[in-house]
Amino acid sequence: MIGYFQEIFTGLWSLFVGMSISFKEFFSPVVTVEYPYETVTMAPRFRGHIDLVPDENGATKCVLCMACERACPSGCITIEGEKKEGEKKKTLTLYQLDFTRCSLCGCCVEACNFEAIDFSKEYNLASTRKEDFYFDLLKRLQEKRQ
Amino acid sequence: MSEPIHLLPDETFVLNVGPQHPATHGVLRIKMRMHGEYVAEAETVLGYIHRMHEKMGELKTYPQFLMNLSRMDYLGALAYCHGHVLVVEKASGIQVPERAEYIRVITVELNRIASHLFGVGSFVMDLGGFSPLMYMLQDREYILDMLEAVTGARLTYCYYRFGGLYNDIDDTFIARARAFIPRCRESLKKYHRLITENIIFRKRLEGNVYLSSEMCRKYGATGGVARASGINFDVRKNEPYSVYPEFNFEVPVFTEGDSMARYKVKMAEIEQSLRIIEQGLDKLPDGPIMPEKAPKIIKPPAGDYYQAVETSKGSFGIRLVSDGSKNPYRLKLRSPSYSNVSLFDEACVGSMIMDAMAFFGSLDLVVPEIDR
Amino acid sequence: MNFSLTLFNVVVAVIIIVAFVAMNAAYLVWAERRGAGRIQRRPGPNINGPFGLFQPPLDGLKLMAKQLLVPGGADKVLFAAAPVLAMFPAITSFVTIPFSDTLVAHNINVGLLCVFAFAALGSMSILFAGWSSHNKYAMMAAVRAISQSVAYEIPMLITVITVVMISGSLDLREIVRQQSGNIFHWNIFPLLGNSHNLLMPFSFLIFFICSLAETNRAPFDLSEEESVLVAGYHIEYGSMGFGLFFMGEYANIVVGTSLATLLFLGGWACPFGLFPGVWWFLIKVYALIATIIWIRWTFPRSTIYSLLNLSWKILIPLSLVNLLLTAGLLKVF
Numbered sequence: 001m002i003g004y005f006q007e008i009f010t011g012l013w014s015l016f017v018g019m020s021i022s023f024k025e026f027f028s029p030v031v032t033v034e035y036p037y038e039t040v041t042m043a044p045r046f047r048g049h050i051d052l053v054p055d056e057n058g059a060t061k062c063v064l065c066m067a068c069e070r071a072c073p074s075g076c077i078t079i080e081g082e083k084k085e086g087e088k089k090k091t092l093t094l095y096q097l098d099f100t101r102c103s104l105c106g107c108c109v110e111a112c113n114f115e116a117i118d119f120s121k122e123y124n125l126a127s128t129r130k131e132d133f134y135f136d137l138l139k140r141l142q143e144k145r146q
Numbered sequence: 147m148s149e150p151i152h153l154l155p156d157e158t159f160v161l162n163v164g165p166q167h168p169a170t171h172g173v174l175r176i177k178m179r180m181h182g183e184y185v186a187e188a189e190t191v192l193g194y195i196h197r198m199h200e201k202m203g204e205l206k207t208y209p210q211f212l213m214n215l216s217r218m219d220y221l222g223a224l225a226y227c228h229g230h231v232l233v234v235e236k237a238s239g240i241q242v243p244e245r246a247e248y249i250r251v252i253t254v255e256l257n258r259i260a261s262h263l264f265g266v267g268s269f270v271m272d273l274g275g276f277s278p279l280m281y282m283l284q285d286r287e288y289i290l291d292m293l294e295a296v297t298g299a300r301l302t303y304c305y306y307r308f309g310g311l312y313n314d315i316d317d318t319f320i321a322r323a324r325a326f327i328p329r330c331r332e333s334l335k336k337y338h339r340l341i342t343e344n345i346i347f348r349k350r351l352e353g354n355v356y357l358s359s360e361m362c363r364k365y366g367a368t369g370g371v372a373r374a375s376g377i378n379f380d381v382r383k384n385e386p387y388s389v390y391p392e393f394n395f396e397v398p399v400f401t402e403g404d405s406m407a408r409y410k411v412k413m414a415e416i417e418q419s420l421r422i423i424e425q426g427l428d429k430l431p432d433g434p435i436m437p438e439k440a441p442k443i444i445k446p447p448a449g450d451y452y453q454a455v456e457t458s459k460g461s462f463g464i465r466l467v468s469d470g471s472k473n474p475y476r477l478k479l480r481s482p483s484y485s486n487v488s489l490f491d492e493a494c495v496g497s498m499i500m501d502a503m504a505f506f507g508s509l510d511l512v513v514p515e516i517d518r
Numbered sequence: 519m520n521f522s523l524t525l526f527n528v529v530v531a532v533i534i535i536v537a538f539v540a541m542n543a544a545y546l547v548w549a550e551r552r553g554a555g556r557i558q559r560r561p562g563p564n565i566n567g568p569f570g571l572f573q574p575p576l577d578g579l580k581l582m583a584k585q586l587l588v589p590g591g592a593d594k595v596l597f598a599a600a601p602v603l604a605m606f607p608a609i610t611s612f613v614t615i616p617f618s619d620t621l622v623a624h625n626i627n628v629g630l631l632c633v634f635a636f637a638a639l640g641s642m643s644i645l646f647a648g649w650s651s652h653n654k655y656a657m658m659a660a661v662r663a664i665s666q667s668v669a670y671e672i673p674m675l676i677t678v679i680t681v682v683m684i685s686g687s688l689d690l691r692e693i694v695r696q697q698s699g700n701i702f703h704w705n706i707f708p709l710l711g712n713s714h715n716l717l718m719p720f721s722f723l724i725f726f727i728c729s730l731a732e733t734n735r736a737p738f739d740l741s742e743e744e745s746v747l748v749a750g751y752h753i754e755y756g757s758m759g760f761g762l763f764f765m766g767e768y769a770n771i772v773v774g775t776s777l778a779t780l781l782f783l784g785g786w787a788c789p790f791g792l793f794p795g796v797w798w799f800l801i802k803v804y805a806l807i808a809t810i811i812w813i814r815w816t817f818p819r820s821t822i823y824s825l826l827n828l829s830w831k832i833l834i835p836l837s838l839v840n841l842l843l844t845a846g847l848l849k850v851f
Contacts, residue, residue: 008832011345015817021340022277022557022816031284032560043291045313047298073210105213105304106312119298161654169745183658183822272745274736274819280558346737346817349824499658500821503746 042121047104050097051120052137058145060138061116064090068108068117076101077108092138099125099133158186161499165194169272169503172513174487176506183498188491192484196517203477208234208308208444211477216302218481219515222261222458223303224254224293229464231306232387233453237446237466238308245433246310247389252323252426253293253305255419259330260289261458262412262419265510269409270341272507273350278341285333292322308444310436323427327420334416342413351406355497355505357489358403365489368482369460370415371509374400374407381456392429393422405508412510445472459483459510483515531624535612539605542772543765544574550768550811557815584757589652592754596650601759603643604766607636611773616691618786618796629690630682633777634675637732640770641667644734644741644751647763651754659750662822663741666731669829670738674728676837677721680844681705681781694785704784716847717840722782724837726806729774731825734767736814740822775806 033040042048050068052060064081080094109117117137127133164175173194179187199218203211215230216223228250235242263286267279290300296319297305297312305312341347362372372379380397382390398414400407448470454463460482467476486509494502548563548570555562563570588597614629616622626632641663648660684705685693697704706722731738742750752763779785779802786799820828 007345014343014345018340018344018816019812021336022812025277025281025559026553026556026812028559030556030559030561034561034564043295043298045295045298047304071209073206073213103213103217103302104299106298107209107212107304110312159654168748180654183662270818274739274743274745275817276554277558277815280560284559340816341818344817346820346824350818350821498822499746500740500743507745 042123046119046121046123047106048120048122049099049102049104049125049135050108050117050137052095052141053116053118054141054145058141060092060095060141061114062092062095063114063116064092065113067111067113071107071111073105073107074101074103095137097135097137099135100130156181163503164191169506170513171268171511174511174513174516176490178499178502180499183500185494185497185499185502188494188502190487190490192487192517194517195514197514199518200477200479203474203479205473207472208446208474211474212307213302213304216299216304217514218479218518219261219457219459219483219512220301221264221512222257223301224250224257224305225455225457226462227303227306228254228388229453229455229457229462231308232455233451233464233466234308234444234446236453237449237451237468238441238444240309240441241437242309243434243437244389244431246435248426248430249311249315249435250306251389251393252315252423252430253296255422255426256289256293256323256326257303258458259416259419260286260293262416263289265458266337266341266409266412269507269510270347273347273504275341275347278337281333281336281340285330288322288326288329292319292326295319295322307436307440309440310434314435320427320430323423327424330416330420334413337413342410348406350501350504351409351508352402352404354405354501354508355493356403357493361489361493365492366485367460367489368485369456369458370408370411371460371486371489373398374411375403376401379461381454381461385454387453387455393425395419395421395425405505408508408510443472445470454480457482459512459515460486479518481515481518483509483511483513484518487511487516531613535609539609539612539769539772540765543768544578546768546771546807547577547764548574549807550814553808553811554815557812578761581758581761586757586759587754589754591652593650593652596646597754598759600643600647600650601755601762601766603639603646604763605769607639607643608766608769608773611636612776614690615773615776615780616694616785617799619691619695621796622691625689625691627687627689627692630678630688630693630777630781633690633773634678637770637773638667638671640732640766643763643766647755648741648751651751653754655747655749656751656753659741659743659747659753663734663751665822666734666738666740666825669826670728670731670833673724673829673833673837674732676834676841677724677728678781680717680721680841683841683844683848690780690785694780694787697784698787704782704787706782717843718782721837721840721844722778724833724840725778725782727828727833729778730810730813731829733770733774735771735810737817737820738825739814739819740825743819771807771810772803775803775810778806779803 052062055061064079066079069077069079076098078094078096078098079092081090081092083090106119109119125133158179158181161178161180162175163178164170165173170176175191175194177189177191178185197217199214202214212227212230215226218226263282267282270278293303294300296315297303357371357375359372359375359377362375362377368379376399378397378399381387383397395418398411398418400410446466446468448468451466451468452463454461462482463480465476465478465480466474469475490506490509494505497505551573552562552570563573566572566576588594611633613624614622614626614632616625616629644663645660648656648663651657681693682688685696687693705718707718734741741747742752747753752760755763779799783802786795788798
């Protein structure tokens with residue numbers, strides 16, 4: 001009989017303790033970042049999709065060694081180059097990233113010995129069309145230069 | 147018009163829970179034969195999110211498979227990555243610098259806390275309490291921000307490399323990790339007052355679906371599920387790996403075998419993980435994070451290698467059969483949730499559907515990890 | 519002449535009541551979402567209008583724009599009747615609930631009885647919805663709701679009898695009049711005023727718990743348990759069918775808290791004995807509703823058997839003892 005009343009009492013008490021906690025939380029400041037209106041700054045090491053890194057002249061550092069293409073687990077990098085007349089090395093004509101398959105592992109960045117690619121800080125990537133995710137990185141680099 | 151349903155007193159009906167159901171936390175289907183509110187028979191149907199990670203392991207080279215591990219259990223991903231790098235390092239005989247190993251342990255334990263917080267929070271949400279989940283997500287957010295700053299990702303980390311780490315931790319990370327420990331201890335007190343001592347919660351969980359230790363052994367359950375049934379098994383203690391032997395921590399074991407015990411194991415493990423992080427930050431040695439002669443191409447000698455690690459869900463085993471080539475011959479991933487979910491069918495029979503679903507939540511399952 | 523005036527009165531009263539109930543239901547949803555947000559340290563709806571105040575009408579518009587689907591195999595008549603029946607008892611209850619000494623649609627001397635008669639209809643709407651939906655989840659929810667309703671109506675009525683015994687009237691206006699004066703004359707506080715019953719706070723607690731269970735509110739919202747029954751009895755309802763269930767839930771809460779205010783908290787009486795009026799009644803009602811929202815966002819859901827245990831093993835015996843002691847105390851004093 002004592003146990004019966006004790007249980008009712010301790011039970012009620014635990015409910016009041018719980019309510020005191022949520023009461024305290026009610027008057028605590030809001031912690032939400034209201035996303036489209038506010039944004040957080042991305043961490044310096046944030047791994048977005050890759051981007052070509054420009055050299056001093058704003059041109060690409062890529063020498064078409066294909067190390068990134070080989071390193072990529074999902075085969076989402078396509079590189080094409082051509083040998084122009086009077087030049088020793090090939091020049092980059094196409095650097096395409098198929099972002100629909102990219103899993104942001106960073107293997108390509110690690111594989112690159114020339115620091116030609118790096119992570120971008122973009123995360124606002126949403127679209128209704130698949131084609132929007134085939135990034136032509138060389139074009140992006142040229143646009144950035146202008 | 148279909149005929150109205152006439153049920154005889156002892157007639158049963160089939161209730162199809164899932165694949166899209168709020169309680170299954172993903173695409174898992176449970177076919178339940180119900181006798182009124184009581185479960186007469188249950189059958190979990192798996193495979194809705196099977197992605198052939200094991201086959202991918204055979205087709206990809208070793209470094210290319212690194213990122214797959216974090217896609218298995220996205221809540222506690224680092225422990226799975228840890229298992230993978232450990233087995234490849236064991237196979238190819240790569241020496242890991244001590245600092246790298248310490249950082250691995252610290253980040254794994256932080257990730258374990260994040261996983262447990264989310265596991266407990268979503269479990270409480272299954273029981274109808276929504277606010278505790280939001281409080282726990284706040285603490286988890288702190289950990290994720292911390293890990294994002296050093297690894298570059300919030301959930302699908304690709305941080306460990308064969309031989310070491312992708313990049314080193316900095317002073318900000320250490321300062322934030324140190325600040326997190328008292329903060330988490332403080333909020334653990336709050337959770338105990340809000341959840342553990344709450345009469346409604348206790349009434350629901352005490353005695354809810356008893357799991358005997360025999361049953362856990364029969365189905366190969368590990369982790370918190372087994373430790374709540376009195377099986378004192380933790381890979382970190384029983385088959386020590388990495389630098390865990392240098393840490394002083396306890397393995398929480400409860401003998402009740404009910405959902406309350408499974409919940410308590412998780413809460414106690416958070417405390418133990420905090421202890422490990424504290425010691426790790428104190429002991430953190432200086433030095434490189436990658437060995438000086440890290441091999442560029444990983445080609446382990448032919449052989450059969452196995453490594454088990456303790457993840458937040460249980461013991462994760464990874465078996466690597468190498469034929470000396472650039473790709474593994476076979477990569478078997480033994481995921482803990484798969485064993486833990488398989489005992490659901492037998493254990494929940496005879497309990498009410500509310501209790502069965504509470505028990506399901508207490509198993510702390512992550513469906514992509516079950517299906518791999 | 520006389521007839522048309524009465525008709526006019528009736529129409530005005532009905533419009534005011536329906537508007538009051540509907541506005542309450544809409545803005546309590548807003549209050550609940552804002553309150554829940556603050557408890558969970560997020561802002562809640564705050565985009566549409568100042569403090570998100572345009573959210574409920576916009577939600578209503580969205581619901582009205584949706585197609586009303588009737589599932590195959592459903593009992594069409596009951597399926598359509600159930601959402602209406604969810605709102606109907608709440609609205610009719612307000613006919614006899616006095617807001618102040620003069621502000622009442624139609625006062626009858628058995629007002630309390632009338633409110634309970636209509637409130638009992640509320641669980642019927644859940645039963646109809648669950649049965650007619652031709653859905654196993656909905657059916658299970660309906661069965662739960664009925665057993666819950668049966669279990670909690672008994673202690674609730676027994677507790678109300680203690681109040682009726684003290685005031686000696688079923689007229690809600692009369693019950694409040696006897697509590698007029700400052701805070702110590704209210705029924706919840708014993709010794710002063712008309713209640714010499716020391717157990718009155720205790721009666722209030724039982725009444726409050728029972729009204730939570732009667733209105734299917736957390737921690738007793740078993741018939742809409744989302745983690746097992748997905749959405750419970752209104753799983754097959756979309757459009758305004760769902761909207762009416764949603765509003766009906768809040769309308770029933772307003773009825774329950776109004777009754778608690780009238781029976782225990784002195785109705786429109788001021789705590790300091792000054793300026794009694796309808797505003798005091800509303801303040802008390804909304805304070806109780808805030809408590810209900812606060813409770814919902816703090817606790818997990820109870821189970822069906824511990825819910826029934828609470829009723830049959832704790833609340834019914836205690837309320838019976840309460841009734842006996844009250845009767846004894848009334849004889850002594």
